[in-house]
Amino acid sequence: MSAELRPDQAPGTPASATPPDPRPEPEAATGFRLAAGRFTRNRLAVAGLVVVVLFVLFCFVGPYLYHTDQVHTTLTQVNLSPSAKHLLGTDAVGHDELGRLMYGGKVSLLVGLAAGVLATVIGTVWGAAAGYAGGWVDAVMMRVVDAGIAIPALFILLVISAITTPGVFGLIVILGLVSWLVPSRLIRAETLTLKNRDYVLTLRAIGGSHTRAITRHVLPNSISTIVVAATFQVADAILLVAYVSYLGLGVQPPATDWGGMLSAGLTAAYSGRWWLILPPGLAVILVVCAFNAIGDGLRDAFDVRGRG
Amino acid sequence: MTSLLYLTRRVLQAVAVILVVTVVVFCLLHALPGGPARGILGPQATAQQIAEFNRAQGLDRPLPVQYLYYLRTLLHGDLGTSYTLNEPVSQLIAQRLPKTLVLTVLSAVVGLVIAVPLGMWQAVRRNKPVDYAVTALSFVAYATPVYFLGIILVLVFSQILPWFPPQAPQGDTVAQVLSDPAGLVLPVTAGAASMIAVFSRYMRAATLENLSEDYVRTARAGGTRQHAILWRHVFRNSLTPVIAMLGYYVPVLFGGALVVEQLFNYPGMGLLFWSAAQSSDYPVLLGCVLVISVATVVGTLLADIVQRIVDPRVKAGRS
């Protein structure tokens, strides 16, 4: 799944328009403040931000308030239904499910965030280089991206899981390496537009270097596109983390993540132990929705597409 | 640009992409524990057997030379032999691929048939309660892992409400599969859900963008009524970019099929791939990756060609 597949809010819409002949009145607000204002008026995006903050608190502060043992198996306490002592019951090896939700959430959020950022960084470098270089360099680099997109990520992840079992760090790298393709296409498109902007042409004409054009104009002006891409990328990475355990690539017990909890609870769900899959499933859905809502809000606030 | 020239260029591009894919698969082959020799001789081979095999097969030669050998075997349609099933990989895939195609094509068709009108409806009802409700639903559908959705579907529509079987049709041929439509309902639903989410959003945005185009104003100035503008002009103009995106969605569809087939025990290529992963059956794994990637490239190519037919501007090379 890809950020590029996410539709953009149309920049100009029939429902509203700026007056066709605006008088040149100086705007007091800076671009950033304008964007911030637009973002905070987007209720869905603000809700997304709140959800993310709450989940971060839940996963990283929660364990200090709600102590559970997530390392040792407690065979006397397996498969308990939710009760006052175990608010969400226990799993097949006796871990408290609510505590496990916090414990696994740390991994899901950290890996998702890191992998999403890594993918965006790789994609930005690759896309900016291809777009700025142009010509056959661009053609070759983009065929590599096409090839990467053609190999479905889940298939590659399953092959890797057959070969090796990575740790958390390895997982981040693997996820980053399978998901940088879409951001690279976005950044390339942005670079193609920016490198032909009049201010870049002017700089080139008076003898400014490529380095200066890229570092002073192209990249700073792509920041909003990059930030929006990164937000969507994090959402996708968290979703992908939920798949990797299912594919057998996840972190090893006793460590876990939401995906690991989900796949471990799948069979239990058929025998009615809903508390083993609903909480981690809903957690994944909520957090992914939240990041997507933030991404949508940022995109509209920055008007990323309208700046084309 | 003439159609023939365009087609040639586009096919050459696709071939270049497939070549890069073969390089990736070739690298994976060499990343296997024990390298390709282990891949072919199987997990029981001794170190000496492997060394002999490497000499005999030229695997001690430089990598680029080996890659050319590898390409040659591929061109002969030779994808190796499965360890566990002891059958040529190409034959295994030939049996399973049509069934996977049935699943993915059905999911795509169902997805589009629902998503396209839904997105247009949302655009027309922009910022009204229906729009918000559908948007929220599509956010959730996008964020739900397919296997989680599949479990929920089985729990609700098979266990609690005994409407559909929890297992996909088990027939060997496509005809047998299609003769059990009830069994296909849940797998296709699981496969189509995120597609509906993505494409309804996309269609909504494309429709909104087109509604603000100048030509809509021209049509209104000529006295054309709103619904006629929508169906005669905006619909087709919004559909073109959506078709182009379809090409990029093909790998996602195959990824979904992988999970859906495993979950509903549907004997397609996804399930073959899944069981090969469990038994480290490398020839099957790499063969499947190669075939799925080629199928994706072909799918993208088809989407481009369809877009070219729909949009005369693309045909003229100035989209």
Next chain:
Amino acid sequence: MTAADRFAADSSAAAEQRMLELDDLGVTFTTETGEVNAVRGVSLHVRPGETLALVGESGSGKSTVAFAAMGLLPGNARATGRASIRGTDVVSAPESELAGLRGRTVSMVFQEPATALDPLTRIGAQIAEVIRNHRDLSAKEAAAEAVELLRRVGIPEPEQRATAFPFQLSGGQRQRVVIAMAIANSPSLLIADEPTTALDVSVQAEILDLLRGLTAEAGTGVLLVTHNMGVVADFADRVAVMLHGEIVETGSVEEVLLHPTHDYTKRLLAAVPRLAVAETDPAPVHTGAPAEAPAIGEPVVELRDISVRFGRGRNGVRALDGVSLSVRPGETVGLVGESGSGKSTAARVALGLIRPTSGSVSLFGSDLGRMRSRARRSLRSGIGVVLQDPVASLDARMSVAECIAEPLRVHRRAMSAQERRARVADVLERVRLPRTLANRAPRELSGGQRQRVSLARALVLEPRLLVADEPTSALDVSVQQSVLEVISELQAELGFACLFVSHDLAVVQQFAQRVVVMRAGRIEEQGPTASTLLYPETEYTRRLLAAVPMPDPVLQRQRREHRLAGQTMGGSEVPA
């Protein structure tokens, strides 16, 4: 005609005499930053067969009036007052009634022919749609009528062209199709919003001739919205001048254009660059430009036999073909031509942004093709650049001072921050901008101010050559004038050479000592401005000059008659 219409028409004979009547029309936009009153208290009327021109600069609200009269305002706009078209009040009428009115009683021609047509529908079908919206015809009959309409608007081979898609037509042809749609049901009122602004001057003349013929034939009333006083003089019977959403002056075209009473109208007319022509004014003409300066010394830039091809093989486009031109120290060379003539490409070759396919460029006496890239870059410090788009020319993320200082950071690395600040303040003053602007963001400036910032950036290294590519064509005439003044004053002071690219012959005549006329990638003719633009040697330049509308209705009528007489003898179309 429905019974209700007939009743409305009969009941008010006065309305019959006024195709359009606006009474105290106001339009308010609700935007992110608050309410904007774009139009206030506008009252005007259009009688049958009469053309009323609504003129004003950007921001005056003239286009908003046109859209309000069609009932086509965007969703965040609210109209007050009355706007009646043959007795129907558009402001209060429901959408269904408006749909019955639009395309039949009142039609519209838009500014941008490139986007006005549905790209995926054949043009014949788009015209037929308007016909069938209002008349009960079979698809076949409507298609036949569409072909007939295409013939009337002067599309050659209308039977074949009816099946073409909009992208297969030139801009002028597309505008003809839009006009065909507008007249399809013989409306009594035509609203034209800047109908020729996006077109070249020769195409503009043809479109205006076409509109004039069609509306005179049918006695159609026209509301013409434009910023171009030449177009007004050529086309209008009466004129209403708008400023800040209000009408400040109304009168016949002769009164307003020749004897304006309102201050704003006077200023506006004074700022319009006027083309000096020989045929109508045999006395020695003062063109505004100084007589050809003694252009001495080696050329600062010289293009020798330059050809540029974009793309390869059959799809390749030859953008420039054997172009040779040079600019000498201290002189201004005007590069003129219509769109697609290659004038901007030639400027970009001179700037080193486009590598020529063949030919050579020398800058300050050195052959660019034979230099190492580092040397080439330092040579370029002698160039200043001003491009057309005031928005895209400045990086929105930088402050005005940073934009201006960028060339210093490239070529004067050793300069201290303090020296840089002083230098920036100095050039700001030279382009007549207050020093306090230095810390502002470009978005806070007006278009004219931004172009002056671009100019300041171009001059900060004290260049020997200024390349200006349509530096004022995105600006209103009054702003254009002040920017041009600044450039020529600084040129007199600093003595740089200038390559000035423009589509506006009147501006070039005022501004350049030598002129190069380009057409389809080739140089048509070149020479001293005074003689070349007064007594052109080629037929093409003559036709180009004849097509420029003059902001004087009496003079323009003579010019038009002269031009049309010439057309019946010679060819009519000026091939692109």
